[in-house]
Amino acid sequence: MPGTLLFSPMTIRGVELKNRIVVPPMHQYSAQKGFPTDWHLMNAGKFAAGGAGLVVVESTKVERRGCGTIGDLGIWDDAFVEPLSRLVKFIHQQNSVAGIQLGHSGRKARATRPWEGDRPLQRTPDIDDWDAWSPVAPSAVAHSEKWPVPKALERSEVKDLVQAWGNAARRAHEAGFDMLELHGAHGYLVHQFLSERSNQRTDEYGGSESNRMRFITEITEAVRTHWPDHKPLFVRLSVEDNAGWGPEQSARLAKILKAKGVDVIDCSSGGITEMEPILGKEIKYSYQVPLSEYVKLNADIMTMAVGLIIHGDQAEQILQHKQADLIAVGREILNNPNWPMDAALKLGVEGPFRNVPPQFGYWLGTRAKRGFGTQPSTWQSGLNEAGKVE
Numbered sequence: 127m128p129g130t131l132l133f134s135p136m137t138i139r140g141v142e143l144k145n146r147i148v149v150p151p152m153h154q155y156s157a158q159k160g161f162p163t164d165w166h167l168m169n170a171g172k173f174a175a176g177g178a179g180l181v182v183v184e185s186t187k188v189e190r191r192g193c194g195t196i197g198d199l200g201i202w203d204d205a206f207v208e209p210l211s212r213l214v215k216f217i218h219q220q221n222s223v224a225g226i227q228l229g230h231s232g233r234k235a236r237a238t239r240p241w242e243g244d245r246p247l248q249r250t251p252d253i254d255d256w257d258a259w260s261p262v263a264p265s266a267v268a269h270s271e272k273w274p275v276p277k278a279l280e281r282s283e284v285k286d287l288v289q290a291w292g293n294a295a296r297r298a299h300e301a302g303f304d305m306l307e308l309h310g311a312h313g314y315l316v317h318q319f320l321s322e323r324s325n326q327r328t329d330e331y332g333g334s335e336s337n338r339m340r341f342i343t344e345i346t347e348a349v350r351t352h353w354p355d356h357k358p359l360f361v362r363l364s365v366e367d368n369a370g371w372g373p374e375q376s377a378r379l380a381k382i383l384k385a386k387g388v389d390v391i392d393c394s395s396g397g398i399t400e401m402e403p404i405l406g407k408e409i410k411y412s413y414q415v416p417l418s419e420y421v422k423l424n425a426d427i428m429t430m431a432v433g434l435i436i437h438g439d440q441a442e443q444i445l446q447h448k449q450a451d452l453i454a455v456g457r458e459i460l461n462n463p464n465w466p467m468d469a470a471l472k473l474g475v476e477g478p479f480r481n482v483p484p485q486f487g488y489w490l491g492t493r494a495k496r497g498f499g500t501q502p503s504t505w506q507s508g509l510n511e512a513g514k515v516e
């Protein structure tokens with residue numbers, strides 16, 4: 127398939143992506159006191175080397191209180207800039223674009239890691255700043271029965287937090303990131319402000335829909351004062367949260383955010399309750415794509431689709447049908463960091479091995495020319511008695 131959309135370049139503001147494949151933010155639970163480790167370099171590096179156009183570093187917290195669990199990355203101090211810049215340099219060396227997501231877990235902070243049950247952490251002596259890590263939220267309303275009641279933020283603290291997001295954006299710029307995403311989804315702090323369920327404030331940050339949108343709007347303004355005009359800004363939303371916030375609200379918010387300098391809405395779902403993302407509907411391939419299509423059409427803004435997008439032709443069709451402008455491939459790229467190379471092969475894109483660094487692309491290309499396989503061997507039938515692949 128020559129001339130795919132998936133492998134066509136795209137320019138957002140002053141940043142050119144070589145293709146539409148994005149590695150979405152994925153927590154690595156591997157930071158030390160908020161600082162990135164070699165794991166992060168390896169992780170971002172392998173995705174960049176695998177050929178993705180944009181690699182977005184995981185939700186990186188704008189303040190200590192916002193850390194979700196053990197090993198969260200931080201960006202609440204200037205000391206984080208230099209170590210984060212190491213990741214950026216390496217992503218750039220692989221001819222990819224470097225993004226970072228800024229986040230704050232709010233009332234879902236101080237939890238165990240997912241494979242430990244995703245529940246509140248118990249105090250242990252090895253966490254030496256336990257009290258500084260106390261969960262805060264728009265209102266003193268727990269996420270669910272098993273979660274602690276968070277401290278409601280004072281009005282002045284909300285204002286300080288807005289500035290914390292702005293300062294984090296400045297640091298992300300100083301570290302050299304090209305793209306920034308604000309985490310407004312999955313039941314974390316920004317989403318807690320948006321949802322009537324978690325936001326019962328009586329000041330200008332609660333009550334009406336426009337008041338509940340004020341926090342993310344002010345954050346966007348603060349971020350844009352520090353984040354240069356030539357760099358793209360994304361916001362991830364739970365476009366449907368099955369608890370009162372849905373596509374219509376999301377499209378209204380997207381319009382406001384667009385006017386404040388947001389370029390792309392990254393369309394996810396769920397997280398404000400313990401329910402599965404799209405309640406009552408089957409979780410299937412592309413299950414969140416209709417949310418992306420709705421926001422794109424109704425808010426006239428670029429969107430990124432995410433969620434069980436696994437196959438190259440599936441990704442291409444989403445773009446062809448104008449349901450999204452960018453495709454995020456999460457768990458499948460964990461499974462196969464060279465997914466962009468494989469998708470290029472499968473879609474018949476010219477020069478599929480040129481999409482990855484020559485250190486390995488050159489060798490795979492010359493081997494393929496001699497007829498020795500392109501698809502991963504483990505899924506081929508193996509050799510027959512004549513020593514040939516069946």
Ligand SMILES: Cc1cc2nc3c(=O)[nH]c(=O)nc-3n(C[C@H](O)[C@H](O)[C@H](O)COP(=O)(O)O)c2cc1C
Pocket residue numbers: 150151152153154184185227309311312362394432433434435454455456457458
């Ligand atoms: C290990 C892991 C960590 C994740 N961490 C984040 C994160 O930091 N921020 C975020 O917005 N979403 C996070 N997500 C959600 C992914 O970005 C993505 O939306 C989700 O995995 C669905 O896409 P997929 O079906 O392609 O995996 C994470 C997902 C995984 C599997």
